[in-house]
Structure formats: C-alpha cells, structure tokens
Amino acid sequence: MKVVVVSGGSRGLGVKIVESFLERDYRVASCSRLRTKQIVDWxxxxxxxxxxxxxxxxxNAACKRFVRNVERTLGDIDILVNNAGMANSSLLALESDESIDQVVDLNLKGAIILSREVSRxxxxxxxxxIIHISSITGQIGxxxxxVYCASKAGLxxxxxxxxxxxxxxKITVNAVAPGYLTTEMTGELNQEQILQIVRRTPLGRLGEPEDVIGLIQFLASEQADFITGQVLVVDGGLGC
Amino acid sequence: MGGLDCLLTQSANHASRQRSDKLSLDIDIIAMIATILKHQGLPEQEIRHSSTLYDEGIGLDSLCVAELSAMLEKTYGRDPYTSKQLPMTVQDIVDFYGGG
Structure with a gap:
C-alpha cells in the first residue's frame, strides 16, 4: 500500500485530494495550520x-520533522502532492512585506522544502x-x-x-494547473468576476475539484511512468 | 578477579568494541558506496579508504552523491553533505562519524 503526502489537506481542493487517496486504500498523511472537523473525522x-x-x-524545520514523522508512522513516502497554498488579493503597490512573504513562503518555498525532504x-x-498543484494564473496572470501568480509560475x-x-x-515531477474551481479560493471573487471567467471558458463553467482529481490520480499511478516535467492545465479551455 | 584486573579487562573490552565498531562503520560505508555503484550499472571496483569519491576516483556523480547523502542520513541520523562538509575520500566520511 503506497504512502502519499498531501500538504494542505484540511480544506478546499486538498480535502478532495486526500479523500480520493483514502478511497483508493493509500496510506495518507497531511498537514495544515488548523485541524478541521474533516481531519478529525478521517x-x-x-x-x-x-x-x-x-x-x-x-x-523549514517543522517540514523536516513532519516528513520524518510520516516515515515513522506510515512508512517511506511514495507520492507527494504539494497542494498547500494561499492567495492574498491586493494590487502589488498596496501589498505589505508580510503578505508577500506569506504567499511566497507557503506556495513556493514550502513546496520546495517538502520536495527536498521527500525526494531524499x-x-x-x-x-x-511529486505532483505540484499549480494554477492557470501562473501562466496567464x-x-x-x-504574488500568487509569481509563486505558481515559480512552481x-x-x-x-x-x-x-x-x-x-524514476521519480517523476509534474504540476497540475487548475483553472478557476468552485473552492474557497474563488469564493473571494465577486459575481461579476465569476461570470466573466465562465463566459471566457469554452466549456462554460467553473471547474469542480473532481475535474482535477482524475489527473492527479493518473499522475500518481504507474501508468504515468513516462510523463515528467509537465505542467498540465485543467481549465475548461480558458487558457487555450 | 581483583579490582584492577577487572578495570583492565573492561578497558580492553571497550577498546576491542571500539575497534569492532570502527571496522563495522568502515564496512558499512564502503558497502553503501558499492550498492550505489551497482544500481548505476557501473563495474565493480575496489573501494579503499583513500579512494577519491568523485571523477577519476570512484566516479560518483551528483545524483549518486545525493543518494549517498540520503543513505548515510537514514542510517546514522546525519550526514556530512547536509552538514555543509564535502568529504573527498571514503576516509573523510568515516572520520565524520568519528571512526578515524
């Protein structure tokens, strides 16, 4: 039974990713800032x-300890899904140092440190x-x-x-770049922005987390042995 | 056995254990390097304490070094490479663990 780590598994897309691996009998580890009810249930x-x-x-030190704890508890890690991320919506000219640090440190540096520890x-x-959850915004802005877009482009x-x-x-590294999904992260967009996105999307809707899960499962499987270094976009055609 | 004899025996046992631990450390480290070379399909070669780890020596490339670093850390809890040291020879690695 393979061991998978999903960072940021307590909310949004992370919950669906953890759920999909648990349903397929993987041993799953996750981490986040706050233990939600969903985590307690699992x-x-x-x-x-x-x-x-x-x-x-x-x-960084906490990341290292987390990986060692997972190895001790569940065994050696086969799959890492770097999902944890955050966005602070603000014009750059108005953004504080702290806000920039938060986004870059979590979205990019956190993924790098976890990847280093697990890859060893x-x-x-x-x-x-290793599967990174990127974003279409890293490509189209x-x-x-x-700052969020920069962190995803960095990823x-x-x-x-x-x-x-x-x-x-034989270690593959890929990224999945979802378009706009119906998760908490797009909850911050207003109705006008959402309608605009839907109008520009050839498939005519926001994405659902399930639209992304199939691809993550595929990339995690033996079937994806010959796919690496790719950023795969799941956006209903928005960026095409 | 008198007190002095007992102390001498304990001391001799301790020295013998240290020699045995050192030998085991040397053997383990050389075995790790041999395993990495084998995985890479490289021809078997004699690995000596004085062998240079890279290039013209044993010929470990950067990925092999990363693998050795991870293997050493997993076995001994720490390793020279992530401790900001660059061992040049097998002996340098042995020395890092106090086996010199």
Missing amino acids: EQAFPERFYYQEMDLTD SMLLRHWGR FRGLS DGFTRALARELGAR
Whole structure:
C-alpha cells in the first residue's frame, strides 16, 4: 500500500485530494495550520492509515520533522502532492512585506522544502511521484494576484528543473494547473468576476475539484511512468 | 578477579568494541558506496579508504552523491553533505562519524 503526502489537506481542493487517496486504500498523511472537523473525522475513520500534523509549512524545520514523522508512522513516502497554498488579493503597490512573504513562503518555498525532504528517501527507492498543484494564473496572470501568480509560475519552473534532476531515478515531477474551481479560493471573487471567467471558458463553467482529481490520480499511478516535467492545465479551455 | 584486573579487562573490552565498531562503520560505508555503484550499472571496483569519491576516483556523480547523502542520513541520523562538509575520500566520511 503506497504512502502519499498531501500538504494542505484540511480544506478546499486538498480535502478532495486526500479523500480520493483514502478511497483508493493509500496510506495518507497531511498537514495544515488548523485541524478541521474533516481531519478529525478521517483520524477516527482511518486510524491505521491516516496521519495528520498541525503545522506551519513555512517553517523549514517543522517540514523536516513532519516528513520524518510520516516515515515513522506510515512508512517511506511514495507520492507527494504539494497542494498547500494561499492567495492574498491586493494590487502589488498596496501589498505589505508580510503578505508577500506569506504567499511566497507557503506556495513556493514550502513546496520546495517538502520536495527536498521527500525526494531524499525516494532517491533510495528509485521510484517516486511529486505532483505540484499549480494554477492557470501562473501562466496567464490575474489582476490583484501578482504574488500568487509569481509563486505558481515559480512552481512550474521548479517542476521542470526537478524533473530533470530526478528522472534518472524514476521519480517523476509534474504540476497540475487548475483553472478557476468552485473552492474557497474563488469564493473571494465577486459575481461579476465569476461570470466573466465562465463566459471566457469554452466549456462554460467553473471547474469542480473532481475535474482535477482524475489527473492527479493518473499522475500518481504507474501508468504515468513516462510523463515528467509537465505542467498540465485543467481549465475548461480558458487558457487555450 | 581483583579490582584492577577487572578495570583492565573492561578497558580492553571497550577498546576491542571500539575497534569492532570502527571496522563495522568502515564496512558499512564502503558497502553503501558499492550498492550505489551497482544500481548505476557501473563495474565493480575496489573501494579503499583513500579512494577519491568523485571523477577519476570512484566516479560518483551528483545524483549518486545525493543518494549517498540520503543513505548515510537514514542510517546514522546525519550526514556530512547536509552538514555543509564535502568529504573527498571514503576516509573523510568515516572520520565524520568519528571512526578515524
């Protein structure tokens, strides 16, 4: 039974990702700032194969401890899904240092540190899957989300470079770039913005988390052995 | 056995254990390097304490070094590479663990 780590599994898309791996009998570990009711439910329902740690992913030492705890509790990590992320909507000219640090530290640096820690044990087993949850905004931009967009574009570059580093050990590194999903993150958009997105989307709707889950499951599987270094867009055609 | 004899025996046992631990450390580290080389499909070679780890020596490339670093950390809880050291020879790694 493979071990998967999903960062930021307590809300939004992260919940659906954790759920999809639990449904397929994986051993799943997750972490986030706050233990939600959903997390408590999973801890009770899957005590043998669900591990959770409340932690700050911008704390490098905490990331390292988390990975060691997962290895001790569930076993060596086969799959990492870097999902944790946040967005602060503001024009850059008005954005504080703290806000910029928060977004870059969590979305980009947190993913890099977790990938480093997990890749070390993947190197020993000559197999692994690293999947970053990026965003279409990293490619097309979005007004008021420049730092978030920069962090996601950074994640895309990180995906390609790390794929080149780890490919020789059969560790694949890919990113999934969803368009606008019906999660808490788009909850901050107003009705006018949402309608505009829907009008520009060839498939005529916002995405659902389930639209992304299938691709994540595929990338995590043995079937995706020959796919690495890719940023795969799931946006209903918005960016095409 | 008198007190002094007992102390001497304990001391001799301790020294013997240290020699044995050092030997085991050397063997383990050399075995790790040999495993990495084997995984890479590289020809078997004699690995000595004085062997240079990279290039013209044993020939570990950067990914092999990353693998060795992870293997050492997993086995001993720490490793020279992530401790900001760059061992040049097998002996340097042994020394890092106090086995010199």
